[in-house]
């Protein structure tokens with residue numbers, strides 16, 4: 001396996017970073033997760049835009065243009081001869097001294113890992129996930145914006161742990177006002193009386209690329225699609241609930257805080273959107 005690191009492709013064993021890298025010391029950096037479907041790098045432009053916007057927001061200079069970065073990603077996928085894969089792009093502040101000050105980090109580090117994907121087991125797509133709401137809140141947009149996909153994922157990890165300890169597969173994160181925001185690394189949708197709802201991102205959700213693709217597909221397929229705030233109660237009484245994300249794609253939720261959603265099976269609209277989604281993943285992107 002070959003990994004892009006620094007300025008070239010190196011063997012996996014050689015892909016090691018300094019203990020002084022501020023990505024390691026402080027979680028100072030940004031990242032993206034991207035899928036490759038049958039040689040098509042899905043929505044690469046959108047992922048690159050989000051990566052550069054995250055970097056701009058934290059004053060991190062990515063030492064490549066978007067075009068160069070696109071080529072690096074394509075080269076990494078090709079070198080590993082991958083047809084379907086998961087790509088992780090990381091840009092860290094780079095090595096510095098032990099102080100927080102990022103100005104002593106002179107060389108941001110770019111890492112691109114492309115590897116075969118360990119998918120959720122197929123049966124989970126057929127049966128659906130269980131979800132538990134957690135006590136940790138999504139960070140407020142006026143502190144560190146949820147739009148920054150930073151290397152600081154401790155809160156997301158803690159909510160995942162909390163949900164797992166409650167016996168659920170995934171977490172449901174609320175904001176400090178109690179509105180539903182998202183999962184640990186997935187956006188949430190609910191369906192009620194044929195209308196599809198997802199929280200507006202200003203409540204404190206990452207503007208997921210899969211989320212936006214599903215909003216698009218929902219409208220194209222004639223569904224009423226709304227970005228509206230909702231609470232846990234609305235989730236409990238929904239006809240359907242599903243999550244979206246690069247890794248998870250579209251996955252049904254059949255239980256939330258021990259409440260069975262509808263008849264406890266993945267819903268019709270969820271299944272329809274998943275099948276529409278699977279149609280665009282091989283064409284909408286960069287080959």
Ligand code: PLP
Pocket residue numbers: 033156182183184185186187205206207208209210211244245246247
């Ligand atoms: N929310 C968070 C916090 C995430 O980290 C992710 C994963 O990228 C998502 C939602 C889903 O976004 P996307 O569909 O762009 O993968």
